[in-house]
Amino acid sequence: MPISLKDRLLDQPYQGYAYAYPHKTAYRHFEAPIPLRDLWSREDQRSLYLYVHLPFCEMRCGFCNLFTTTNPKGDSVARYLDAVDLQLEATAESLGDDFRFSRGAFGGGTPSFLTLEEIERLFSSMDQHLGNLPAGMPLSFELSPGTVSAEKLAYLRERGVTRFSMGVQSFIREETKALGRPQSISEVREALGLIRDAGAPVMNIDLIYGAEIQTIASWRESIVEALKYSPEEIYLYPLYVRPLTGLEKIGRSPADHRIDLFRAGRDLLREKGYEQISMRLFRKIDSVPEDAAIEGPVYCCQEDGMIGIGAGARSYTRDVHYCTEYAVGKSGINEIIAEYSDRTRFDHSHAIFGCHLTEEERKRRFVMKSLLRIGGLVLADYEKQFGSDAIADFPELSDLIALNLGILSPRILQLNDSGFERSDTIGPWLFSTSVTSKMEDYELV
Numbered sequence: 001m002p003i004s005l006k007d008r009l010l011d012q013p014y015q016g017y018a019y020a021y022p023h024k025t026a027y028r029h030f031e032a033p034i035p036l037r038d039l040w041s042r043e044d045q046r047s048l049y050l051y052v053h054l055p056f057c058e059m060r061c062g063f064c065n066l067f068t069t070t071n072p073k074g075d076s077v078a079r080y081l082d083a084v085d086l087q088l089e090a091t092a093e094s095l096g097d098d099f100r101f102s103r104g105a106f107g108g109g110t111p112s113f114l115t116l117e118e119i120e121r122l123f124s125s126m127d128q129h130l131g132n133l134p135a136g137m138p139l140s141f142e143l144s145p146g147t148v149s150a151e152k153l154a155y156l157r158e159r160g161v162t163r164f165s166m167g168v169q170s171f172i173r174e175e176t177k178a179l180g181r182p183q184s185i186s187e188v189r190e191a192l193g194l195i196r197d198a199g200a201p202v203m204n205i206d207l208i209y210g211a212e213i214q215t216i217a218s219w220r221e222s223i224v225e226a227l228k229y230s231p232e233e234i235y236l237y238p239l240y241v242r243p244l245t246g247l248e249k250i251g252r253s254p255a256d257h258r259i260d261l262f263r264a265g266r267d268l269l270r271e272k273g274y275e276q277i278s279m280r281l282f283r284k285i286d287s288v289p290e291d292a293a294i295e296g297p298v299y300c301c302q303e304d305g306m307i308g309i310g311a312g313a314r315s316y317t318r319d320v321h322y323c324t325e326y327a328v329g330k331s332g333i334n335e336i337i338a339e340y341s342d343r344t345r346f347d348h349s350h351a352i353f354g355c356h357l358t359e360e361e362r363k364r365r366f367v368m369k370s371l372l373r374i375g376g377l378v379l380a381d382y383e384k385q386f387g388s389d390a391i392a393d394f395p396e397l398s399d400l401i402a403l404n405l406g407i408l409s410p411r412i413l414q415l416n417d418s419g420f421e422r423s424d425t426i427g428p429w430l431f432s433t434s435v436t437s438k439m440e441d442y443e444l445v
C-alpha cells in the first residue's frame with residue numbers, strides 16, 4: 001500500500017533523491033541480450049546526450065556511493081580506455097548514419113583523475129568513432145581538487161568543454177574530515193583559481209550540508225567562500241549516509257537540522273543573485289546562456305536519448321534504460337570494471353541489464369523530472385507527449401495543492417518553496433509500487 005503524501009510529510013524530509021527514475025536498484029538482467037541496433041532504431045537520434053563515465057578517484061569519500069574505485073592497479077586504466085574505445089565503436093555502428101549529439105558530460109568518479117595523455121586518448125577515441133561533436137555544444141567535465149592542472153584545463157577548453165564542475169563539499173577542514181573527505185583547503189582554493197582562469201562559460205561548485213558538526217554559521221561561511229569564485233552554478237547537496245559507504249561503516253548520521261541548513265543556504269544564495277532551479281541546483285541569474293546549461297529545459301525529458309559510455313554509465317531510450325551491473329562496495333565495483341574491460345564487441349552491442357518502462361512509468365518519470373524543477377509540470381507538454389491529462393492520470397497530484405506544497409497556475413503545476421524543500425519526500429512518493437518493491441528487494445553489494 002503506497003504511503004500518502006500527508007503521512008510522508010510526518011517523517012523527516014530526506015527520504016530519497018529522485019535524480020534518475022527508475023533507480024538502478026530497480027534494474028534486472030533482461031531475459032536475453034537486446035541488440036542496441038533494435039533499441040536505437042526506434043529513437044530520434046538527432047539530439048542525443050553523451051555521457052562518459054570514468055570510475056576512478058584518488059580516495060573514496062566517506063559519504064560517496066557512486067560507481068567508482070581508487071588506486072587502479074597496473075594497466076587497468078589503459079585497459080578501461082581500450083574498452084571505452086571498443087564500446088564507442090560498437091555503439092556508433094549500432095546507431096546508424098544519422099546520429100547527432102547536442103550535449104554531453106564526463107562524470108564519475110573523477111574524470112580529471114586521468115593523466116593528460118589519457119584524456120587525449122579518450123578524445124581521440126571519440127573523434128574516431130563519433131566524428132566531430134557540434135561546435136559550442138554544452139560539454140561538462142567533473143574535477144576534484146587534487147587532480148586539476150592548468151595543462152588539463154587548457155586541453156579540455158581547446159576540446160570544447162564549456163562547464164567545469166568540482167566537488168568542494170565544505171571550506172571548513174573539520175567538516176570535510178567529518179564527511180570522510182580530508183582535503184587541503186589551500187589546494188581547493190588553488191584548483192578553483194585555475195578553473196576560473198581556464199575561462200569556461202560555466203563553473204559549478206558542489207557543497208554538502210548536514211555533517212554532524214556543521215552549524216548554520218559554518219555552512220554560510222562555506223557558501224560565502226564559494227561565492228568568491230563567482231560560480232555560475234552551485235549545487236547544495238543534503239548529506240545522506242547510504243548503505244556500504246565509509247560513513248555508514250563508522251556509524252555516522254546526518255545532522256537533524258538539514259532543513260534549517262537548506263533554508264539558510266537558499267536564502268543566502270537568493271540574496272546574492274542566484275535563482276533556485278531545483279532543490280539542489282542554484283544558478284546565477286542571467287549567467288548561463290540557455291544553450292550552455294547542461295541541465296537544459298526538462299519538459300522534453302531531455303535525458304531520454306542518452307548514450308552512456310563506460311562501466312556504470314546508464315543509457316536511456318524512451319522505453320528501455322540499461323547499464324552495466326551495479327555495486328557500491330569496492331570488490332563488487334572492481335569486478336564490474338574488470339568485466340567491462342574484458343567485454344567483446346558483441347557485449348558492447350547489446351543491453352543485458354536494465355529495465356523496460358511501461359507507459360505508466362514513462363508518465364511518472366515525466367511528472368517527476370518536470371515537477372521537481374523550477375519550470376514545473378506544463379500540462380500541455382504532458383498532453384502532447386502522452387495524449388492524456390496529467391492530473392487525471394495522477395489524481396494524487398492535487399494533494400500537493402491541498403497540502404500547500406504547490407500551485408496550479410493555470411496550466412502549470414509548480415512547487416512553491418515548501419514543496420521544493422520537500423523534493424526528497426515528493427520524489428519517492430511518486431515512485432510506482434512496482435519500482436519501489438524492486439528497489440527494496442535489490443541485494444546491494
Ligand SMILES: C[S@@+](CC[C@H](N)C(=O)[O-])C[C@H]1O[C@@H](n2cnc3c(N)ncnc32)[C@H](O)[C@@H]1O
Binds near residue numbers: 167208
Ligand atoms: C559526481 S559527484 C562528485 C564529483 C567529483 N568526483 C568530486 O568529488 O569532486 C557529485 C556530487 O554529489 C554529492 N554527493 C555524492 N554523494 C553524496 C551523499 N551521500 N550525500 C550528499 N551529497 C553527495 C557531492 O557533493 C559530489 O560532489
Ligand code: SF4
Binds near residue numbers: 109
Ligand atoms: S565524491 Fe567524488 S572524489 Fe569522492 S569518491 Fe565520490 S566520486 Fe570520488
